[in-house]
Amino acid sequence: MKTLLDADYIERDGKAVIRLFYKTENGREIEEIEDFRPYFYAIPEDGKIEELKKEIQEIENVISVEEERKIDVQKEIDVLRITVKLPRDVPKIREIVKELKYCKETREAHIPFAERYLINSGLVPMKNSEEIDLKIAAFDIEVYNPRGEPNSDVDPILMISYSDSMGMRRVWTHSIDGIDLKFLEILENEREIIKKFVDTIREREIDIIVTYNGDNFDFPYLKERGRRLNVPIEIGIDGSQVKLERRGMNLGARVRGRPHIDLFPISRQIFNLSKYTLEDVYLEITGREKLDIRVGEMAEIWDSGDREKIKEILKYSMSDADATLEIALELLPLHYALSRITGELIYQSSRAGSGQRVESLLMRRAYERGILFPNKPSDQIVGERQRMSYIGGYVLEPERGIHDNLILFDFRSLYPSIIISYNIDPGTIDCECCKDDSYKTPTGHHFCKKRKGFIPEILKELIERRMKIKNKLAVEKDLRRRKFLDVKQYALKILANSMYGYFGFPRARWYSRECAETTAALGREYIKRTINEVERNGFRAVYGDTDSVYIVLPNETKKEKIVERAKSLLEKINSRLPEAMELEFEGFYPRGIFITKKRYALIDEFSRLIVKGLETRRRDWANIAKETQNDVLMAILHDKNPEKAASIVKDVIRRIKNGEVSLEDLAINTQITRGIGDYVQAGPHIAAAKKAMKRGLEFKRGDIVTYVITKKGSSISDKAEVIDFVKEGDYDSEYYINNQVLPAVLRILEALGYSEDELKGLGKQTTLDLF
DNA sequence: TACCAGAGGAG
């Protein structure tokens, strides 16, 4: 038994050799494949295949040109498979072939060689990864930073913390003494701690390296320090150095044969948090607070020589590596599962977005079926596709205000089930063979009834595999086994739910605006039909969004009666739906308040508050506003006590006014979504970030700015300061009352039916009270 | 006051 961790190729004796990096039960194994050659396809102009073949055969370094029959979207065609000597020959020869007179286009000429081999061989990475005990190591570095952000040209690494799955825990540091900590090891200098790290990874035969932001901080920094101190970071299985790869705007740190997995982008993808510091993510996963320090003070503390404070830094550093390892053990299984399903290497898969993941899966399945991959679109085509948008889901205007005894119906996997039911696929759309059929979808397109579409077929396979796993889960007792199955079904769900978005993704190979558009149009049709149907049966639809509808039964207050009526109606609706589609009874809610589209709150049967879209759910509102809104919602929906709500608000306003609110509760988190210079109109978070940058902090696209509105300045942007530079109590109470707490709370009370005048009175009065 | 860029949520 073995598991495939990594793959690449090298050139040897003028030949490309694929290397497969396995972990076996006894250790490591590198398998070399010497008889696989790079190739790509050329599609000839009609009837010109022989002519094209002759032309191509003349090209230098072309080994062979063979005719092959492939499926291209709607039909079978004859293409030429051009085999070349080395992977680096492909781009050159592809350019030449593309320009030949009888060549319509080239295909599959951009697939990296090692990935090409994995697709063709059907090898699956991370298979058996649960059975083989993978050795996982986490590390983290702390750096001297006397001018704010550290500079790897001059600022040394102070310590490296290390924690692995076999239980070894260390902080390696230098230039200190007299501190007693179990995990501490003091070495000669910076060079020695880097060396120790490299040696440890090698000696302990680590299989997977995990970091938190190692792609863009720890590894680039380590690599540069290593270069300057003449300690190359040679931690690859083959002794190679860690390699920094460009990945769009960011870097990826790649270690040959010992996949490095960065948990920071993964956490961003999986969790919905206000910010994504290691501490936040650790808290989200474990429910425990992690030791934290102000890293801005690192240099100051280090220079002070204060042993107690340095001891705190050492403990903090250790906890970083420990937390990273713990997070990894929690998150990696999902990524192993995704890697197995899509066939991508774990290094790629763990850094892939939804589009990339779906595409990798599709390419594997396409190869198996003899389907020619569509090319990746050029930037120009991407631009054209972006401008061609289409209509999406339907949102029913809510009946504003409070409703009792709500029932929620929703379609189980609406879009996937539509794609399957209607066979929606670029290869089945508007086929010749079914063009005389009477049924047309709402977009005017029809889909083949004879041939099963490629994507519906894959989607069905994903859903069926998931169902099988769910059935197993229902009877499985063993906890370990249950966890494994649950992760797997979740991975399948993620992929199935990404398929519709993939149709509309401008960079997709199998992009089809028509398919995306038709799927959404049918979705609208089904939810609208459902709304009509419930209303014809005595219910009222008070709100609905895309695949869901909240309904109430007028003149009936008994829960049992309402639920019974709803369930029988559900049965009726379902009996008329296509087989793959199902409307489900999602829940009963004693009370709810609907504010606007996509903004509402409910109380469930266990008195739990569910909030959608309102400020409470948004990272770009201060805690004080969010918590107050939450309390007001509880007072109204659960306690049914508007007076209580009013007194909650008054008390919070008093506390704000008295300067009693902590910075933590005043912080607003907003992401920088573009280059700082690219803003036409910059908000307070950009103003705050710019000021902080002048004081030595670094901010770039993608970062989340945590800031507070202080007293100093005229506009809100003027007053915005990054939280690190704000002292407790220095905040603009008027802003927090009038722009945070009151809007969040008044929206609720307004929907409750308080007249605008009354509320203005409340607002003013409360404000007046305090002035 | 009106408009728009920007952000982040829902499904």
Place this chain on the structure above:
DNA sequence: AAATCCTCTGGTA
């Protein structure tokens, strides 16, 4: 580098 729909804020004229 998955889609669209939608609300709301703060800057600007």
